[in-house]
């Protein structure tokens with residue numbers, strides 16, 4: 136059992152959990168993820184290690200409540216509470232070589248997983264340009280953390296309520312045209328965003344790494360659930376990724392596979408919501 140030492144809500148669907156796990160905090164490297172199971176009955180879900188603090192012995196997750204398991208965590212996980220299982224760190228750590236100038240791109244929830252990579256590049260002495268995108272200013276989080284490590288930070292919003300009005304791809308284009316000597320772009324966010332980031336950098340020939348989020352089951356390379364196609368070859372994102380060369384990823388296949396269980400996912404969510412409603416009714420009648 137792992138204690139939740141902090142919870143912070145960024146919006147009505149996005150929240151942060153900081154969990155005590157000194158061994159994991161010691162071992163974690165940028166780009167890695169964990170498999171989480173809230174309690175014995177829960178599904179195992181992969182979540183990125185969005186931050187780690189070796190001194191405090193904690194790891195941080197930023198979660199978007201979109202279905203049964205993540206909504207259950209949103210309701211159940213409070214500071215002082217516990218998470219039953221945390222397995223990891225899993226996946227290949229991101230390759231933080233010695234580039235001179237990088238652009239780290241995060242879209243929506245992708246802002247959290249790109250942060251450890253961005254900080255690691257800065258610590259290696261790179262000139263770091265952050266490009267982060269949100270629908271509007273109310274959804275912005277970790278601006279201060281990014282400002283601490285970025286030489287330049289471009290915030291992009293759909294409505295222009297903060298930063299530039301536009302998509303992260305506009306921020307990437309602006310930066311590449313301004314600098315002309317970008318060594319690498321790292322882009323993390325929804326698959327459609329990563330696809331268009333890769334298409335934006337392709338004509339400039341700038342290496343672009345993306346972090347893929349296919350459906351994962353065991354996380355050990357045994358089940359094949361996380362199969363993705365990269366450069367025409369089958370790869371298992373849990374053990375060979377999640378980072379891959381964005382110019383070689385078959386994003387359409389990834390998006391297709393992510394939607395395979397929509398009906399079952401909806402059924403699981405509806406069943407859980409019904410159970411929640413019944414519990415509330417029972418509590419109401421007891422009071």
Ligand SMILES: Cc1cc2nc3c(=O)[nH]c(=O)nc-3n(C[C@H](O)[C@H](O)[C@H](O)COP(=O)(O)OP(=O)(O)OC[C@H]3O[C@@H](n4cnc5c(N)ncnc54)[C@H](O)[C@@H]3O)c2cc1C
Nearest residue numbers: 180181182183198199202203204205348349350351393400
């Ligand atoms: C390496 C990796 C890192 C991730 N990091 C984060 C993160 O830091 N924060 C975050 O909020 N989400 C992250 N995700 C996605 C997260 O795992 C899914 O949102 C979660 O499993 C959804 O479960 P659910 O029951 O709430 O929703 P469901 O209704 O079951 O699913 C909603 C959608 O989530 C995806 N999904 C469902 N089950 C899985 C699964 N077992 N593995 C992967 N995707 C799934 C599918 O696209 C599905 O349509 C990551 C996924 C991967 C593969």
Ligand code: FES
Nearest residue numbers: 352354356359373
């Ligand atoms: S999650 Fe099973 S092989 Fe990757």
